[in-house]
Amino acid sequence: MKKRNVYAAVIGGGTAGLMCAIRAAENHPEQTIVILEKADRIGKKLLVTGNGRCNLSHIGANAKSYHGDGSDTLINILFKKYNPDAVLTYFRSLGLLTHTDSEQRVYPLSNQASSVLDVLRMRIAQLNIETICNTDIRRIQKTAEGYEIATPELRLSAKKLVIAAGGKADYAGRNNDSRELLRSLGVSMTELTPSLSPVKVKSDVLKSLKGIRATAKATLIHNKKIVKTERGEVQFTENALSGICIFNLSRRANRGGYAIQLNLLPDFSDEQVEQEITQRFRRDKDAVCGEIFTGIFHKNIGLALLKSCGVKPSTPCKDISIKEIKSLCRHITGWRFVCEENHDFKKAQVTAGGVRLSEIDPHSFESNRHRGLYIIGETLDIDGDCGGYNLQFAFASGMCVGDHL
Ligand SMILES: Cc1cc2nc3c(=O)[nH]c(=O)nc-3n(C[C@H](O)[C@H](O)[C@H](O)COP(=O)(O)OP(=O)(O)OC[C@H]3O[C@@H](n4cnc5c(N)ncnc54)[C@H](O)[C@@H]3O)c2cc1C
Known part of the structure; x- marks a missing residue:
């Protein structure tokens, strides 16, 4: 040639x-x-x-x-x-x-x-x-x-x-x-x-959230320190968190050893969240916990939050303790997902x-x-x-x- x-x-x-x-x-x-x-x-x-x-x-x-x-x-x-x-x-x-x-x-x-x-x-x-x-x-x-x-x-x-x-x-x-x-x-x-990608996370509630979107503040954490914070729409998939704000955290999160914390009510202070949730539990004593987030979150997000806190949806609201309410509030403002190493390009x-x-x-x-x-x-x-x-x-x-x- x-x-x-x-x-x-x-x-x-x-x-x-x-x-x-x-x-x-x-x-x-x-x-x-x-x-x-x-x-x-x-x-x-x-x-x-x-x-x-x-x-x-x-x-x-x-x-x-x-x-x-x-x-x-x-x-x-x-x-x-x-x-x-x-x-x-x-x-x-x-x-x-x-x-x-x-x-x-x-x-x-x-x-x-x-x-x-x-x-x-x-x-x-x-x-x-x-x-x-x-x-x-x-x-x-x-x-x-x-x-x-x-x-x-x-x-x-x-x-x-x-x-x-x-x-x-x-x-x-x-x-x-x-x-x-x-x-x-x-x-x-x-x-x-891989970067600008979904972030694979370990979680036993993700399957029930597949396809759901929520507006949140997403914070990347490493060794208890805040690395980066982004705000926007988070999309839940079967085994990952996705959406533009998650993409912008993925560069480091994909290496593993990091966690992403979601604040699902970023425009409310911690005190306001606690006040709102406590009021809901106290307002309707005949209701069950599975109904408590109606009007705030997608139903499956509410159920997943309860599961993450070990609260059964069928539990009557009157039986919920202050400790459990505080735990739910902590999850709403800082729902933690541990990131897995991700090599999927x-x-x-x-x-x-x-x-x-x-x-x-x-x-x-x-x-x-x-x-x-x-x-x-x-x-x-x-x-x-x-x-x-x-x-x-x-x-x-x-x-x-x-x-x-
Ligand atoms: C789905 C998707 C959406 C995106 N959207 C955006 C967006 O909206 N805005 C934005 O800023 N960025 C976006 N990006 C990122 C952006 O496309 C890339 O960063 C950019 O194209 C990189 O340009 P490049 O020329 O370096 O590489 P590429 O555009 O990937 O070009 C590299 C080229 O080299 C060829 N090639 C590779 N190896 C060889 C070889 N050995 N011999 C001959 N040819 C070879 C490849 O076939 C390819 O055509 C997106 C990426 C993807 C995947």
Whole structure:
């Protein structure tokens, strides 16, 4: 097979890779830029983002919303030039109109993720960027001229190489794991764990709560210390807690050894909760405990709270002790769920961990080990909260490298 020489090869035709190739081709119209993509089409994941609406950026994105060792420095440098405004201005130049919701999350005006992918694909066609799909790159050889990529169907020599292969979190249930590829270049990585995912918890009441949602304040606890607090809608599944506020705690909770405490009445003080519940028990002495939460919680939540406190729903309210009422109140404001270790990437939106940020120059994303090698997007040890931060980073890092190539 004859070897082809190209200026730059981008491994991964996803969010970061597409943006990077476009900017590189705009800067070097005379050069050949090739995108190598494992799937049968480029940008497939973009189509499922934001529940099909693609939350492509977040107006208030800053270093506080990103995690990973050294992420503060990297984001502060990157967002000086490639901030949400720069990403959205560039998308506007490609023809994409957007709108921003009350929580500063940005979506295409069409509310269709396909609009975002379409403008990128149109630009790729205009710039004659070559896309080679169904190509899974497993090994790369460093040569004197640059990088050699060989598969049974392909032999390429690229002066510059960009790795934009994403993380292990894969919506389609494939084993998207670029560690082998990165190992072939001697690049060091941190452990990979799922993030922005449901959190598996140990509980004997969850089965009865499956499918139920409740507004709550969720607090992540480690060694009796508060690690992080989020507020929003919690969804109960058969073996996990889910919902955006839980997603934002999952990065650490998935490692196990943590607990999540739910406050089901976050707008009430502890005293107000105790007063309300005590009154209910004292008001109707003929009632049974199973009816006590009527008008506050979903029936099954009430029953699960009673079970967690060891109170039978058939117990007459008049037989309940002050100690039992206090225990119920403690559960309402601090219902504790012990988190289990979770290695399931199928339900995760992003990967925590990846190529150590100390491996790259934060100004250019160029590898400190190999000149001409760049690593961008989720492949790096950086992940954002839920709300458009991850796509913002992927697009911004793609733009930055596309301008540096
Ligand atoms: C269901 C879901 C919803 C999401 N919603 C949002 C959202 O609304 N807002 C937000 O900010 N973030 C969201 N995310 C996260 C966001 O999609 C990712 O963080 C982002 O796409 C990462 O971009 P990337 O280019 O680094 O990786 P990807 O977009 O994953 O692209 C990597 C590409 O590389 C290819 N590839 C991998 N290995 C190889 C190989 N060896 N050879 C060739 N090709 C390879 C993959 O097939 C893929 O196309 C969501 C994620 C999921 C799963």
